[in-house]
Amino acid sequence: MTNGDDLVTPYAWKQGADGKTPVINDNTNALTKREYFAAITPITIDDIPLPIAKLIMGNKPPDETMENVLWWADAEARYKVIKADALIKALNEQP
Incomplete structure (x- = not known):
């Protein structure tokens, strides 16, 4: 199961104090899955007919x-x- 509020990158890929371990993200600079999916969806005006745009x-x-x-x-x-x-x-x- 996926949750739209889950972070796309739960780990901040920078070195931890030991120089090797990724540091867990503090939620201040990561997109949620919902935000990420919306951002990468390619949409143009031509993709949305006027009647659908009016409904939205x-x-x-x-x-x-x-x-x-x-x-x-x-x-x-x-x-x-x-x-x-x-x-x-x-x-x-999906199962």
């Missing part, structure tokens, strides 16, 4: 302005998180 965002995009660019960036980010959650769910359903 709960509204239609603004007119052709900078707000439109920000709306699409937000839709892409939310879509990546949805895909990351789906991957974690699928991994947990």
Whole structure:
């Protein structure tokens, strides 16, 4: 079973006091699996049809302005998180 809140790298790969042992990560500089899966998911505007983007965002995009660019960036980010959650769910359903 995988947990989306688990760290991608539970060990900080630096030398411990003995010069050999990896030091356990203190959770301050590591991504969770959910964050990592979302970050590496390749998504572009072309991957999200407008009707799906509207469902994700709960509204239609603004007119052709900078707000439109920000709306699409937000839709892409939310879509990546949805895909990351789906991957974690699928991994947990495997025997």
